Amino acid sequence: MDMEGYVRQRLDSYNENDLKDLLSQRIREYKNISQDKSLLMAESVIDEVKTTLNLKNADDSFLKEITEVPKADIAMGEMGVGSRGAGDFFVHRKIAEIVSSTNTSSLVNPSEQDDGGVVKANSPNDELYITTAVDGIHSRLSEYPFLGGFHVTRATLRDICVMGADPVSILSDVHLADDGDVGKIFDFTAGVAAVSELVDVPIVAGSTLRVGGDMVLGDRFVSAVGSVGVSNYPPTARKGATDGDIILLTEGSGGGTITTTALYNGFFDVIWDTLNVNFVQASHALFEADLIKDIHAITDVTNGGLRGDAHEISNTTGVGLEFYEEKIRKMVAPNVLNMLEKLDIDPLGVSTDSLMLIVPPEIVDDVKNAVSSAGVDISEIGVVNTSGEPILIKEDGSSDKLVPLFREAAYTKIKKLVGETTPEDFEIMKEKVQKASDNAICKKEKVINHIRGN
Structure with a gap:
């Protein structure tokens, strides 16, 4: 409270x-x-x-x-922020506009809507690219800190890997409310440390605070984990997707979202499917095979599921993406797919934590062999074309445009009550959010001018 x-x-x-x-x-x-x-x-x-x-x-x-806050008069829940759908994507684009207004330079920043940001370092001997990423614990895992720590660490390391970088360090930020048991901090840290040890990437720094200090009662636990990675090659950002490329997908067994789905719907055995570091192992295998430099784009199927990722890639690059539903379903871990089907949850609308690679045809076999050698299943699920739209070829041969829902597919009872449909006044809501973003930029400029003595 x-x-x-x-x-x-x-x-x-x-x-x-x-x-x-x-x-x-x-x-x-x-x-x-x-x-x-x-x-x-x-x-x-x-x-x-x-x-x-x-x-x-x-x-x-x-x-x-x-x-004074430049209010939008639109609440987080109304706009679907954090729910990985159309409303969330819109707000993230406004955040990117504020970041871009700084006129600082980087190779990849929030305007690309990629998973991590990239800067090029001044290195006397060779090119060095530094990637950073940060992820927050899944909000419904507050009561399960170990699982929360495990999955948020995997998430931030995935964000490094999909930019074509090799993770080198992990940072942890912990916030526990005033009445929370200190053991929650240790449990969370153990979850982070488990992934750290499994992938041999050290935890190097962190912060521990109370949620709201003396002003917040209860034991709500929130946190974030960040990571840093390096590479000698330019990033494998989404904008690299090219006409004629083949889309590959590794088997996804989910992370924080699937764990939450399992916990709050009683499919407890599915939690074991999520406890792995396959994603990082597959990425490391691509490094070892020296294939990263030849891959055009890498992303993880997380934000709003494949629907959201496909939309964002197409929207960012202008290319078309053609996916095959039957092949995608085979790349969802059987236990996870069974749970989603029983709960009537769209597998294309939730985070399955698969690795999606967009590669030129001539290296498809090399990529598949490298990933398979790490014990991770991988398959071709689509192609890149010039249509400018993400299209799903369904099992019956018909096709649908892949459009993100207002919120990602509802995977808990309360999410089903909140719903996934777009509000009738969504365009008005966007105008209000845009105005608040513009006002925030204006305030920033005024403060900078004041500090600089202008």
């Missing part, structure tokens, strides 16, 4: 003494303390919030401006 947010929402509509009593009751739901102490805590929270509100009356108009 966010006490600060709780007070801010009610301060104008509640008598202060009533609000203090109400908040103190909520505090005692989480903390075993006396009524007197809970009232003192509530009073302190209210006082702190009221003090910050005085900023609105400050004489410094510029300070007031930069401390």
Whole structure:
């Protein structure tokens, strides 16, 4: 529970003494303390919030401006942010616009909507490309820190691998709410360390904080894991896809999303399918075979499933992608596919954590042999053409355009209640989000000019 947010929402509509009593009751739901102490805590929270509100009356108009949020009046859940669908992709493009407005240079940045970013280092002897990536723990794995740590570490290492880089280090950032058991931190770190040891990539740095400090009650656990990779070759970004290329896919058994699906729908045995490092092993095999430099593009089937990835690749590059449904289904681990079918979840709309490679025809066999040598199944699932659209050839011979849903395929009961359909006012929502993004860029420019003395 966010006490600060709780007070801010009610301060104008509640008598202060009533609000203090109400908040103190909520505090005692989480903390075993006396009524007197809970009232003192509530009073302190209210006082702190009221003090910050005085900023609105400050004489410094510029300070007031930069401390006010450029609101979109659209909530995260309304827009589907984090749900890996059309709304989420739109917001990420707005984030990319803010990043691009800095006019700093990199080979791959958020504007490409790739998994990791790449810069070229000044190396006296040869070319050196540095890739960085960061991923957050799956929100529904807060109660299962080891699994959360394991899968978020795999995720960030995948993001390094798909850019054609070799992972060299891991960083961990942990946030546990005030009432959380310290053991959660250790459990999460053990999950991160398990992947670290399995793939021989060291954990080199990190940070440990409380969620919201003293202001947030409960034991919610959130975290992120980052990684760094290096390569002597240019990145295998999505924009490298070329007409005539063959699309290959490794078998996917899922990560955080599939684990969450299994946990909250009672398919507990499927969790074991997800506990592997096949993705990194397959990528390492491509390094060992010196094939990375010849591969045109690599991505992982995560954000919104293959539907989302296909749409983003086509949207970014302008090429067309033709996929074969029957071949794709064979590349989903049998236990995982069985679970998805029983739960009526679209396998093309969720993260299966497959490795998708877009390669020129002449190296298809070499790539397949290298990946297979690492014990990972791989198959041809499609081709790149000039149609400009991602198309799915269905098992009955008909075809459909692959379009991401507003949210990724619903894989828990509450997600099914929230739904996947696009809101009727989506275009209006986008306009509001665009305005908030523009305002954020404007604020950034004003602050930079102020600091530079302009």
